[in-house]
Structures are given as C-alpha cells and as structure tokens.
Amino acid sequence: MAAPTGNVMERIVALCKRRGFIFQSSEIYGGINGFWDYGPLGVELKRNLKDAWWNDMVRNPPLGPGNVEYQMVGVDCSIIMHPQVWKVSGHYDLFADLMVDCKECKRRFRADKVFIAVIGGDLPQPRGVFGIEADGLAGALEELPNALTAWAKGKNEAEFKKAEVVRTGAEPTVNTHKGSYVVQVHELGKLPAGVPRLCANCWGELTEPREFNLMFQTYVGALIDEESKAFLRPETAQGIFVNFKNVTDTTRVKVPFGIAQVGKSFRNEITPRNFTFRSREFEQMEIEFFCHPSESRQWYEYWRDVRLRWYTNLGLTSSKLRLREHDKDELSHYSCGTSDIEYAFPFLAEGDFGELEGVAHRGDFDLRSHMEGKLVNRDGQLVVDTGPDGKPRWKGSGKDLTYFDDERKERFVPHVIEPSAGADRATLAVICEAYTVDESRPSPELMRFHPRLAPVKAAIFPLVNKDGLPEIAEPLYREVKKRWPAQYDAKASIGKRYARMDEAGTPYCFTVDGQTKEDGTVTVRDRDTGAQQRIDKSRVVEFLAEKLASAM
RNA sequence: GCGGGUGUAGCUCAGUGGUAGAGCGUCACGUUGCCAACGUGAAUGUCGUGGGUUCAAGUCCCAUCACCCGCUCCA
Incomplete structure (x- = not known):
C-alpha cells in the first residue's frame, strides 16, 4: 500500500x-x-x-x-x-450568556465584559466614545488609561495620545493640553440613551446583546x-x-x-x-x-x-x-x-x-x-x-x-x-496514541492499542484454507471467542490478514499451519514487533489470559 | 458567528462546458504456503444538497449543508 x-x-x-x-x-x-x-x-x-x-x-x-x-x-x-x-x-x-459581536472586526464579547467610556459626557456631544473589555466595572476603570491610549492611537485622536487619567471623586478625569474632561464608564446593559455600543478592539459598532443558550432544551x-x-x-x-x-x-x-x-x-x-x-x-x-x-x-x-x-x-x-x-x-x-x-x-x-x-x-x-x-x-x-x-x-x-x-x-x-x-x-x-506509521513494515499503518483496550483481542487464521487446517482453526476460534472478542479469517494471503489485524489494533494473531497437524503447536504473532513464537494450541486461551491480565 | 480552504467509488485522489476515471480496498475463482504476493473476473457513484445559466454542468453562477485551518467561544 x-x-x-x-x-x-x-x-x-x-x-x-x-x-x-x-x-x-x-x-x-x-x-x-x-x-x-x-x-x-x-x-x-x-x-x-x-x-x-x-x-x-x-x-x-x-x-x-x-x-x-x-x-x-x-x-x-x-x-x-x-x-x-x-x-x-x-x-x-451561566449558560444563558448575553453576547455581543462587533460588526466590523467580528470579535465576540460577553456582554457583561464590555464597558463603554464616554469622554466629556456632560456635554451634549461627547468628545469621544470607545469600548473597554474588562472584568467588572472596577476592572474597566483600571483599564481606562490603556484603553484610552489605544483608542487615541487607533482612531488618530491627536489630543488624547498623551492624555493623563486622574481619579478625582467618583468619576475619572482626562487631562490633555487643551482641557480636562470627565469620563463616564457605563455597563453595556445600562447605557444611557444615545450612547453607542462600540467595540473594545476596533471601536466599530457592536450588535445588540444576544442570548446564547448552551443548554439543550426540551419539553x-x-x-x-x-x-x-x-x-x-x-x-x-x-x-x-x-x-x-x-x-x-x-x-x-x-x-x-x-x-x-x-x-x-x-x-x-x-x-x-x-x-x-x-x-x-x-x-x-x-x-x-x-x-x-x-x-x-x-x-x-x-x-x-x-x-x-x-x-x-x-x-x-x-x-x-x-x-x-x-x-x-x-x-x-x-x-x-x-x-x-x-x-x-x-x-x-x-x-x-x-x-x-x-x-x-x-x-x-x-x-x-x-x-x-x-x-x-x-x-x-x-x-x-x-x-x-x-x-x-x-x-x-x-x-x-x-x-x-x-x-x-x-x-x-x-x-x-x-x-x-x-x-x-x-x-x-x-486512538491518536495508538496510530503508528512504520514505513519499514510491510503494513505501515497500525493501531497499537493497549491489549486491555483493543477492540479485538485475537485473530485465528488457518495458514491456508484447505488441507485440514480450517478444521483445526475453527474450533480454536470458537474456544477463544467465548472469552474475548476474536476474529476468524481464512481468506487472502497471510500477510494481508496480519495487516488487516494491525489496522484494527488486534494484539495477537494465532495461525494454524502444517506443523499444527504434526505436533499441535500454532504460531503466535505479536502485533507490535511482528515476532512469532510457537505454543501448543491447547495453551492459546491461557496465553491470552496471561497477556491480557499482565496488561492491567 | 466571521474569514480562508475542501467536498467525485469504502479510502486516497485525477477529471480542458461534450460517454464517470485511476490506485488501493472489497467480493469471487485460481495459484500461493508466515507478513498488504500473483493472475482472471466482478460489484460499488443522488459527482455533498437545492436552485440557476446553457443545446449540454462534476466543470460556470447563487444558496445551503458538512469537514479542515485561523479568529471567537468553551461555566
């Protein structure tokens, strides 16, 4: 492949x-x-x-x-x-958050984390308006100097680029070389009429607060x-x-x-x-x-x-x-x-x-x-x-x-x-951990599941689908699947059958071959190493029990 | 919710407006006798979905859905 x-x-x-x-x-x-x-x-x-x-x-x-x-x-x-x-x-x-989206930069904010600062709010025409993203009103006031600087720079408001924010009384004041202005910081949900909702990132227009319900409802x-x-x-x-x-x-x-x-x-x-x-x-x-x-x-x-x-x-x-x-x-x-x-x-x-x-x-x-x-x-x-x-x-x-x-x-x-x-x-x-690509293998892609988690624990194959081998392999398969999920496969070449099991992450494959007829042994093939050993077919269940137990 | 990309066989992907394709996989038969071997044959398609343009659409246009990437979100 x-x-x-x-x-x-x-x-x-x-x-x-x-x-x-x-x-x-x-x-x-x-x-x-x-x-x-x-x-x-x-x-x-x-x-x-x-x-x-x-x-x-x-x-x-x-x-x-x-x-x-x-x-x-x-x-x-x-x-x-x-x-x-x-x-x-x-x-x-908590799941019914009100959210606002910026129509311009497309950023989304929780409505309770956006605050609107109005500079010179006592005038009919405010000197400036911008959004602040912060956790709570106190946080917004703390964030005000940075937000002001960012806004002045972003909107090229020359007067405010070197403005100084001072706290006098309840509301902060902004001092510039031209004058001083009172600043009001409003929660988004309590905006006075006429104050626009503006983004804290690009100062674009925000949508109305919209409800996001994260719980599925039914009746x-x-x-x-x-x-x-x-x-x-x-x-x-x-x-x-x-x-x-x-x-x-x-x-x-x-x-x-x-x-x-x-x-x-x-x-x-x-x-x-x-x-x-x-x-x-x-x-x-x-x-x-x-x-x-x-x-x-x-x-x-x-x-x-x-x-x-x-x-x-x-x-x-x-x-x-x-x-x-x-x-x-x-x-x-x-x-x-x-x-x-x-x-x-x-x-x-x-x-x-x-x-x-x-x-x-x-x-x-x-x-x-x-x-x-x-x-x-x-x-x-x-x-x-x-x-x-x-x-x-x-x-x-x-x-x-x-x-x-x-x-x-x-x-x-x-x-x-x-x-x-x-x-x-x-x-x-x-699944991600198990996924392995090893180009040196005939079947490069394999799933190295921990044996305890592997969906199929074992596969039983007759090496060829004749010569009396299925007659030995089938009873062995029926014995194994009483205890664990197992698969039987008699079709295609043995290499292809191993490869299929590698992709499914099956840790062990047992193959019945000509020698089984003579001495009763089968080969066990290990998924991760490809190594084989022979064990007596009467020991297959015992072998798996040991491997799966020690894996815990 | 926004922006970008993708969508054709089970998988990976080709396909210039004019007959729907390949490799792998799957299945059958033969051969083979321990690592995706070989031969012969077979099945498999709402070309994501719905509209539109056109004599003709997998191909062009619009919408929509899904997946991937980046934002956003994730008590």
Whole structure:
C-alpha cells in the first residue's frame, strides 16, 4: 500500500472511517455538526475504556492516602431532571450568556465584559466614545488609561495620545493640553440613551446583546409551553449530588466515599470542532468524592495523581500527557483548586494540549447549593444569590444534605473532589496514541492499542484454507471467542490478514499451519514487533489470559 | 458567528462546458504456503444538497449543508 498522505489527524480520521471506529452522524443526509457515531470497532474500544474506568475506579479503586480503604458506588441517573436542578447549580444562569459581536472586526464579547467610556459626557456631544473589555466595572476603570491610549492611537485622536487619567471623586478625569474632561464608564446593559455600543478592539459598532443558550432544551409532556420546559443535562455530576442523600441513606457508605456515573451529556457548543473532541453530545465518566473538609486537600491531590496514572497505565505516553494546575483567575467561583489532565492531540498546534479530564476541588458548593439555593461568591464568601426582593434567586431543595460522622461525632457538609473525565476524549486520545506509521513494515499503518483496550483481542487464521487446517482453526476460534472478542479469517494471503489485524489494533494473531497437524503447536504473532513464537494450541486461551491480565 | 480552504467509488485522489476515471480496498475463482504476493473476473457513484445559466454542468453562477485551518467561544 502506498505511504499515507496528508497530515496525521486526517490520516487518523480516514482510518477511523475506513475501519469502522468512528463515523459522522447522519452521514447519508450530509452529516450534522457536532455529532458522531461509533462503528463496530469504535464501540468495542470505547466500551473497553469505560469498563476499565468502572473497574479501576468503582469496583476496585486503589488504596487512598495512607493506604486507607474507601467505598465507591455507582449510580445511573436520568438525562432529564427537574429544571430547578440546573437553576440551583448555576448552569441556567451561566449558560444563558448575553453576547455581543462587533460588526466590523467580528470579535465576540460577553456582554457583561464590555464597558463603554464616554469622554466629556456632560456635554451634549461627547468628545469621544470607545469600548473597554474588562472584568467588572472596577476592572474597566483600571483599564481606562490603556484603553484610552489605544483608542487615541487607533482612531488618530491627536489630543488624547498623551492624555493623563486622574481619579478625582467618583468619576475619572482626562487631562490633555487643551482641557480636562470627565469620563463616564457605563455597563453595556445600562447605557444611557444615545450612547453607542462600540467595540473594545476596533471601536466599530457592536450588535445588540444576544442570548446564547448552551443548554439543550426540551419539553416534558405533550403540551409545549413554558411550564413544561426542561433541559438535557450538560453534566452528569448533578445527578450524583441530588442523589447524595439517597445513597447515604441506603448503602451504609461512610465518608470518605465516592459516587460514580458514566453517561451522556449535552451542550450546545458554539463551535464543535476537531473530530469528536468537542461534540454537542458526549459521554462523561464522573466521580464525586465526598470527604471531611479537613481532609479535602489531600484527597484532591490523591485523585489528581490517581487519574493521571490511570491514563499512563492505559498506554498514553507521559510526554504527551500533562497535569496543569489552574491559575487562581481561571478557577470557577466555587473551586478551591482545579487541575486539568491534558493530552497533546495531533490536531493541536505544537506545544498545545487539550483537556481530557478536570479534577476539581469543589468544596461544599454543590451540596450547600441544593440545600440553600443557588450560591454566589460575594467578597470571598459563598452566599445565597438573592433577587431584588431579598429572597433566593433560585430556591434549593430545603432538604438536609449534611452528614453525621459517627466516629468524629460531628455533623458537616462534606467537601467534594470531582474527577470528571470525557469518555469520547479519552477514546480519541487512545486512538491518536495508538496510530503508528512504520514505513519499514510491510503494513505501515497500525493501531497499537493497549491489549486491555483493543477492540479485538485475537485473530485465528488457518495458514491456508484447505488441507485440514480450517478444521483445526475453527474450533480454536470458537474456544477463544467465548472469552474475548476474536476474529476468524481464512481468506487472502497471510500477510494481508496480519495487516488487516494491525489496522484494527488486534494484539495477537494465532495461525494454524502444517506443523499444527504434526505436533499441535500454532504460531503466535505479536502485533507490535511482528515476532512469532510457537505454543501448543491447547495453551492459546491461557496465553491470552496471561497477556491480557499482565496488561492491567 | 466571521474569514480562508475542501467536498467525485469504502479510502486516497485525477477529471480542458461534450460517454464517470485511476490506485488501493472489497467480493469471487485460481495459484500461493508466515507478513498488504500473483493472475482472471466482478460489484460499488443522488459527482455533498437545492436552485440557476446553457443545446449540454462534476466543470460556470447563487444558496445551503458538512469537514479542515485561523479568529471567537468553551461555566
């Protein structure tokens, strides 16, 4: 076969299509943006990955810090939940961002991050107007001198090129060689009549603020009205939080313990891109780990390390993986620490990494929210978000989600560590990692999946499709496939059959040949090295069991 | 959402307004007897989709969808 052409990612996408790992959703109708299907090999691969996660994290998790045992249990929650869940969790407000676009430079801003400065605002005709991009009004005032300089230079406003900004009283003043002007800085949502919305980048005209809703909406019941509106979950985590009390009431788990869930989530991403990396429908593997507040830091560090190790154990090379601790200004308002586990996907620029999993220290934010109502950060304190009437903006359940620790004789709201992994992203990383081109091989393209993840574990071939060889190979195949996904192939040359298995990532091929008839041995061919050895055909299942077990 | 590029067989891609093509893959038969071997044959196309121009459109024009790249966005 000719050497593969095109860039690495294009070749990976082509192989995924060609061999049935991943197809575009609704392809015969032209596809649908942001949705993908797994084919026969892909579904096995992804299932193996999810099974590995469930086994390693839920059924048989590693020992905790100081070799303590802890409990892990699972749940499987509905995708559509009570709409109040999303209002209290903050998704409803956060996902409905107002955005503005610049009609000229085409940049997009969050409406609450754009401020309009009016110079000489006390005059009927302001001396100048420009936009400032900043986080909050205070930030906008801080940013004013830089924004003014940029505007003066960009719009060639000679008078203001060397202007000085001074703060006197409530409003800043701009001093130039010609005079001094009061500056008013307005929030975009509270612009006085007649003040234009201008871009903070090119000072062009901005659109009206427009709503971007990142949650998928649907209606529960046949009657479509505002009352019946509901949402497809944008994360699996909330199902765990709202079942916290159910789990502690019914399972005898004791803090520290974790609840895990694997399932689909939905987000109306603005720009789905990069193959399956950013999809609108995706699958998550999430753990919410509940612990005493005094131990939360050590559990956070524990999970961060456990999760990173899990990926390396499944064959992702450490040089392409990294753990990135979020900066303070990058943290969500509730988080006391977050690390991303990232992978150097081939579709990213050299040196860039894409998120596989976030491990977040969420404090008591989630359980408290579902007790008290939606929380906001006010001066470093998480308090219930209240409306103009002083009542909670979004009411919590009012249920007691505190935990009584019998050993400590103490009641508290557990802190939460959340390792939240993307099943599709991990699958994609595994595919990218496995994809190998070795021009020295007769079959240059192969998928070097970790044997535990390989969609097909073994292939059984008669060297030729006659001379009594199929009569030996077929029973062997039936024996193997009782335990693992296996394939039988009697067609084409032996080299072509090996090559097909290389592309599917099958780690071992067993070939029945003339010698098998004499001494009962078959050859085992190793995918990665091409090396062969002979073993007795009665040992094939044992051989595979050893190889697949040691691979864990 | 913006700008640029691409879209023809399962994959990779040729195709000058005038008959829809190649290589690989797939399937069958033969040969072969441990690494995409060889021979013979076969199947496979809404030329992304919808309009328009034209005697005639894969080719030109318009719209639209999808994918890739760059912005933007990603709680």
